[in-house]
Structures are given as structure tokens and as C-alpha cells.
Amino acid sequence: MTDLRDHEDVLRSGLRKLEPHTRFAEVMSETNSGESVEADSKSNTATRPARMSGAAFRAWAGDRWVEGATSSFGAPAVKRAVDGLLDLLRASTAPGPPPGVSATTVGTHVESPARPMEDLDTEQILQRVAEIKGWASGVPRIKISRAGVRWNVNERQYLNTAGANCFQRVPRTHFVVVAVAGENGKTQVDADIAGAIGGQEVLDGVTEENVRAMAQSAVALLDAKAAPTGRMDVILDPGVAATFAHESFGHGTEGDQFVRKRSYLEPLLGQTVGPDFLTLVDDGSIAGAWGSVFFDDEGHPGARTVLIDHGRFVSGLYDRESAAAYNAQPTGNTRRASFLDRAFVRMTNTIVEPGDRSFEELVHEVKHGVVLERWTSGMEDPAGGQMQIKVGRGHRIENGQLTDLVGPMALSGRVLEFLRDVRGIGSRKDFEMTPGFCGKGHGDYLPVGDGGSYVLSQAVVGPT
Amino acid sequence: MTAASADPDTAFRVADRLRARNLAGPWDVFGERIRKYEIHLSAGRIELVRGPVAVEGYGLRVLRPKDGGLSEGFQASTDLSAEGVGQATADAEANGRFSRVPAPSVELPSQAPSDPRVEISDPALWQDAPGALQRHVAELLRAVQGERGISVTFGSVKVMLTEMTLANSSGLSAGYTHTTVQSEIGILASGGDTGAAPGEYWVTDSGRRLETDALEENVRAWARYAQDTRRARQPPTGKIPVILPAEVLAGILPGALDFMCTGEGKLYEIAPAHDAVVGPDFLTVADDGRVPWAVGSTPFDDEGISRPRRHLLRNGKTDELACDLTYGSAIGQSSTGNGLRVTYFGPPSWNRFTHAPRPSFTTLSISGGAGGSDEELIESARDGIWVQQLGWASPNSATGTFGGEIRIGYRIRNGKLAEPVRGGTVGGLAMSASDEPSLFRNLVAVGGRPELRMGVQVPALLTQGLTVSGESSGSSTP
Incomplete structure (x- = not known):
């Protein structure tokens, strides 16, 4: 396998060609390798990521950024991309300096798992996923089970005209098992996922007991009651709390949304938004976490940023432009989904820090409510501050006791009211990190991690 | 140039x-x-x-x-x-x-x-x-x-x-x-x-x-x-009449019907049997790969197969299944020209070459029905909700369900649009052969004016098969 850095010279020559025409230019190059192996009740599939590598050039045109990209490192293709950018630069007469501070970071990070996925051949991975799939399909009333492992080694190099040169090689491994239960025309689904930066160890926690329990949960949902409707006490399980941290709260902290006046949180910087036992962070520096980055795509190191500090909203997440606008420092959150996509402020691992309450204590506090379990999706509303989270199942709570299993639900409400009404957060014992993929709007999907423990508050729920 | x-x-x-x-x-x-x-x-x-x-x-x-x-x-x-x-x-x-x-x-x-x-x-x-x-x-x-x-x-x-x-x-x-x-x-x-x-x-x-x-x-x-x-309030709670226009249906139908009406769904025993009743007899849904200027239209599919208009549902019953070459062969039928290089999830890819073909819809089409204009459809609803936009419909291909937060909608009172609503959720089954309530099974009327929006060309639909969960009514278990 060739090293991405082998193409540094041709990319540097592109930057040199741009330099006389701009006050700042940068290039991010990328390549991927890996494999995806899936087995289900009817078929097996093995695929590899597209053999697709390339680079995105960005330059400051006086009042805006201009950008071009190419899917080839060949000199003619790079020249075409740079020439296209030169046309855009020449079309601009604005004289302004680029916003904020240009990164000057120089560094290399090659993440090397003790047991890399490359050491497993396809046959071995297929045997493993077939075995896992079999655990789920062995449960009566399961119609379909599917298990899959996807691993990917992503290499990125960032160069700019200020002297930054950052290279990172990041292996990520993702696992999913899905069970579909069906009877009399009704269908229900449950799933387990795992994902982290690393290798084979990501699969170590996948046990027969856990997979069978997940499949039995899908079967139980066939006979589950409908979810309750209306506003009530809710307990988010750790995965749902993590989704809340990311989708409902985190998107509103993205500094580019501040600049756009598109964040309901921006006017609340420095103010109290939750109880003093609530702390929420974004941390791209957690070793091995799914959403971690060693350098972002503006050349800043991945870092921990406290967003809510004991109930007070203290910071956003900033790229160079929004940091300049808010007199802050870039937080290492500028990310491109790929070299074919633009850079935005993005989250890395967004976490509700654990509290000190047990799950039983939280349940005991609820007279009438529901536990929301197994997040399936979430949707942001950074401008309006509404939240939407969908879950696969839950349990009703009556007079401090868990009662009926209920089917899929959606949760909605106002984020600030939800934060205000938080009455308890579960302890570290129940803390979980979950791997996900996040879009900025309706595209630009990239890996993000979310974390949390149980959270008790109030919201509107309803069946879906 | x-x-x-x-x-x-x-x-x-x-x-x-x-x-x-x-x-x-x-x-x-x-x-x-x-x-x-x-x-x-x-x-x-x-x-x-x-x-x-x-x-x-x-x-x-x-x-x-x-x-x-x-x-x-x-x-x-x-x-x-x-x-x-x-x-x-x-x-x-x-x-x-x-x-x-x-x-x-x-x-x-x-x-x-x-x-x-x-x-x-x-x-x-x-x-x-x-x-x-x-x-x-x-x-x-x-x-x-x-x-x-x-x-x-x-x-x-x-x-x-x-x-x-x-x-x-x-x-x-x-x-x-x-x-x-x-x-x-x-x-x-x-x-x-x-x-x-x-x-x-x-x-x-x-x-x-x-x-x-x-x-x-x-x-x-x-x-x-x-x-x-800015002045919207939470919607009421309950199984009330809901009108979904093309913009909302574009986020629901392609995803929720994916396994219900494709050869892949048939192979995995999720698609209902042929001729299964899933809606009223005035409901007909076609897949049409030749709608002018639609993003799903092309001269032939991504395997080189012709793609005429096909009826997935005809008069409320399941009819043809969308197939590519592989899944067509797997269920014993020919390709319907639905071999597309797309992802299972998310918006359509702008670079299709990175995906292998799989059966998928082109443009889901519902012809104009007897429900008339939007105003007439609203008049028919009498007391309900017009959902203008969902946050994300979050359709589930395996279960045929969907659900999302109402970003903006309007209360319907006495057959007229009234105050705006926002927040709360609307969701349920899109389609099912079981006797459970669903968008299709409890369809009341099909509007008269189809509109092309992304992967659908459909009129507004009035249904009573969905659950609205809002603020104003007390908690209940349907």
C-alpha cells in the first residue's frame, strides 16, 4: 500500500502556484482502505471501500473561500483543480484578510491497534459474522438476522501556506447485528452496534448472550403495547441520552451556526441552561473513541471542549472563522466528510458527563412516565431548539415501578425546557459511548461518538 | 464553458x-x-x-x-x-x-x-x-x-x-x-x-x-x-385526520415502502403477498422511471434495463415488485428496470459508481384522486392537522413505520386551515398487510394535484391511520 504522503510534492506545487494569488491556501488529501463483510439469512456480502483518493484545495478570495477538488493525484488533474481555483481567485477583487488564525501545527499520528483488522482475512471475518448472525436467528420468531463488520483505515494529510503539515492514519472498526421478528403481518426490529478507533478488540464485547437478548427483545416487541402519548416524565437510557447530547444540544453549539445567527443557544452563552449537576462536553481527544480526530481539517489538534459546565453554557465549537467572530480559539472541530466535501464545524464525541444517581433511584422518582430505550435516530434543529429522537422500544413507569414493554416511540419538545427539567443523571456505572454517523443538514455524513448515562426529565412522546 | x-x-x-x-x-x-x-x-x-x-x-x-x-x-x-x-x-x-x-x-x-x-x-x-x-x-x-x-x-x-x-x-x-x-x-x-x-x-x-x-x-x-x-403551538394528541403533502411524503414513502414493494423485500419475506389488501380501492401507487425532470428518471436503469411505469399497488392491493437483475432472479421474475446504484440510507448519492446495483424505486407516483384541491381536502378533514414539514420522517424499511417531529403544520378546524402547529410528533405504519391502522389502510382521500418532489410525484393524502402526539391533551394509551 502506498503512503498518502507520497503525493505531498504535487500538492505542495499546487499550493505554491496558488500562493501569489491568495493570502492563504490549504489542501487536504485523503485515501481509504478496508473491508465490509455481512451475512444474513439469505446472502453474504464482502465489499471494499472504493479505491478513491484525492485532494481538496481551499483558498481565501478576499471575502469568501473558494475551493476545488480532484479524485486523482496525477499532475494534470491537480493542475486542473488548481487552475479552476485560480480562475475563482482572479474573479475576486475583495482585499480582506482571511478570518482567524491559520494553523501551523506539524505532526504525525499513526494509530496502530494491537490486533489490527488487517490481520484477519475475509474468510475469518465472514465466519465470525455468520456465527453472530446464527445466535440471533436461533431465537424463535426471528425472520431475518444480519450481522456485519466494517473496518476502514482513513489517511489524511493537511498542508497549508502557513506551514502546517499534519498526517494521521486512523483505523475504525464498526459492528452491527440486526434481528427482525415477524408474525401475522407484524414486524419488529432490534439491533446492537459497536464501533471505535481500533481493531479486532472492538468485536470482543459481542457475546452470544448479548446477541440472543437483543433478538429476544425484537420478538418481545411483537407483543408490546403501544407507546404512551403526550407530555410526561421520561428517562433516557444511556444511548438515547447520548443522542440527545449530540443531536438536540450539540448541533446548536456549532460556531458556524452562531455566525449564521442560526443557533438558539448563541444568545445564551455564559448563562445557566440546566441544573448544576449537568456537564456536557465535546471531546475529540478520547483515545479510541469512534469520533476522535488527531488533527482537524484546518490543522488544529483534536481537543476537549466543555460546552455546559455545571449547568452553565460556556462555549461553542469553533473553526477559524467562528472563533475569530467570538473571540475564541479554534477547538479542533473542523471536519470534512471526505475530500469531495466541504469543511464545516462538526462534533467529535459529545457526552453528557455521568452523575451520581442509580437507574432504580430515577425510576422510583417517576409517578407516571416512560423509559426510552434503543435510540434509532435523531434530528437537529439548531435554529428552533426543538428536538426529535426516535427509539426502538421502552418501558412504562407507574408509581415508581417499571411496567409494560412499549413499542417504538418518538420524543419531541424544546431542548431548553428539557434541560431545565433535568432532575437526575445516572452514574458512571451505566455510562455508555455509542458510535454513529452524523450529517450536517442532509448530507456530509461522518463518524461521531456520543456518550451518556441515564437522564430523567420531561418531554412529549408518542408512538411511531 | x-x-x-x-x-x-x-x-x-x-x-x-x-x-x-x-x-x-x-x-x-x-x-x-x-x-x-x-x-x-x-x-x-x-x-x-x-x-x-x-x-x-x-x-x-x-x-x-x-x-x-x-x-x-x-x-x-x-x-x-x-x-x-x-x-x-x-x-x-x-x-x-x-x-x-x-x-x-x-x-x-x-x-x-x-x-x-x-x-x-x-x-x-x-x-x-x-x-x-x-x-x-x-x-x-x-x-x-x-x-x-x-x-x-x-x-x-x-x-x-x-x-x-x-x-x-x-x-x-x-x-x-x-x-x-x-x-x-x-x-x-x-x-x-x-x-x-x-x-x-x-x-x-x-x-x-x-x-x-x-x-x-x-x-x-x-x-x-x-x-x-414563531406563533405555532403544539398539536393535539390522538388519532386525528392528518394531511400529508408531497414534501412530507417524499421523506416517508421511498424509505418506508422499500422492503414492502421490492424483490429484496420479497426474498426476505417482508413484502406482503401479491394481491394483499393494504389500502382502499382508490389507492394506486406506481414506480415511474420516466417522469420528465425527476431525479429518479433515466433512459434505462443502472444495469441497462428498460424501465416502464409499473404498478406497485393497484386499487389498494399489492401488485408488481420492483426488481433488479439479481433479486429478480432470486424471486423468479425479470428485472423491472429498478437496478439502481444507491445507498440504503440517506439522500441519493451524487456519485453512483461507488455502489453496486440493488432494487430501488425511481419516482413513486400516485395519480390525482377524487379528493380535489388542497382546500377541498382540508374541508374533508374537518378537524385535524395539515403537516407542512417533518423534521425527519425516519422511515424504517423493515417495519414500514415512520415518525418525526412536526416542524411546521396547521390545525384544521371546521374544514379550514387555522393556527400553525409545531413540535409533537406524527407517525405510524405507512403500509401493512396486517389489520393495524396505517397511512394507506386508513386513507380517506387522495388529492387531485400531484406534485413532483424529489423521489415522489404525488398529491396530498388525507389519512386517519396515524398518531399525533402533542402537548395539549393528557397522557393516554391508545
């Missing part, structure tokens, strides 16, 4: 290399040469101009008999050199050794269908995409400035120019060009003397052309929705 190259040939060049290597068939190569231009907006100004983003690549598929079924080895690459094609071929063969679908055999077409031309390529964009894009964005900003109290918070308009080519071991060599436009705009309403918090209407759309002529009218409507979010 951004004119198409005189001779789109990506797949043909790769195919020549495969033939030189004497690669045994069946195989096919799907090639694309794409140029992408984008303008991004932030706080009412141009923040970023991108383009060209240039990509040329291909997806190679080799099909081999395996254990009574078929192995399907696939590899995508942007390396068109002899060495690169060799690597992609080795990868595809290796992937195929560990892949198996229970399809007895697949016969690749030897020539592309000679169907009439379908309009999917805008000459104006091929002539000057960056210029057309700049003029469109200038018009958009001008239209927004013409509306009091609103502004653009963010946005992007993207134009893709694609030269597609397809070649296979049966001798097929075919291609076409097409244009795609994607837009995403946040319209913010603020100010005024009511003291209300700002409100946003977030528009997402895709098509084949930059529709500049309709901008002023669209911006007026978006401004109204953004303003209305």
Missing part, C-alpha cells in the same frame, strides 16, 4: 482493459465523469464557492455461479490505468468469493433499450454551470431581500454535470448525460413587534434544473412558514 466532453467513455475504456485481460463474463462496468459546482451561503452572504469538484470513476461487477446461487463481486475505483483496473478486477473477484445471493442466474442485456428520450439533462447547465449557479443564487438573495423580516441563515445550491457510461460482457455499450441540482436553504423570520423568538423554515430539494422562475413565489411561501413557526 462546461460542455460535456465529446465522447463520454469512462466505462468503455475500462471495458477495453477488461477485454484485453480476457476477463470471463458476466461482468459490467458503470462509469461516471462528474463535475460539481456549489455555492454556500452564510448569514445572507456567499461564504464559499466550490468547483469544479471533478471525479471520474467506475464500479466493476463480476458475477459467478456459486453453490446454486450467484456470487456478486463489486469494486469501485477512480484509477483507470491498466494497473488500477487490474487491482479493481482482483478486488472484485476476491469480494465475489465471499459473496452469495440465492439467484440462479443473471443474463446481462446485450444492448440498451430504445425507449423514447427522457428529459434529465439541462443544456443551460452544460453551457455554463458556474454562471447559471451564480445567477440563480443572486436571484434567490434578491427574492429574500424583497420579503420583510426574513433572511437566509445558511444554504447551498449544488449543480452536478454527469456523463454516465455502461458496458458489459454481453456487448452493451451505452451512456447518457444528466444534470442534478440539490439545494438546501434556511429561511429565518425575526424581528417585528410581537417579541416572538425567531423562526426558521429549512428547505431541502433536488431536481434536474435550476428553477429560477419559481423562486419569488417559493420564497414568499417559505417566508410565511418561517413566520408561522
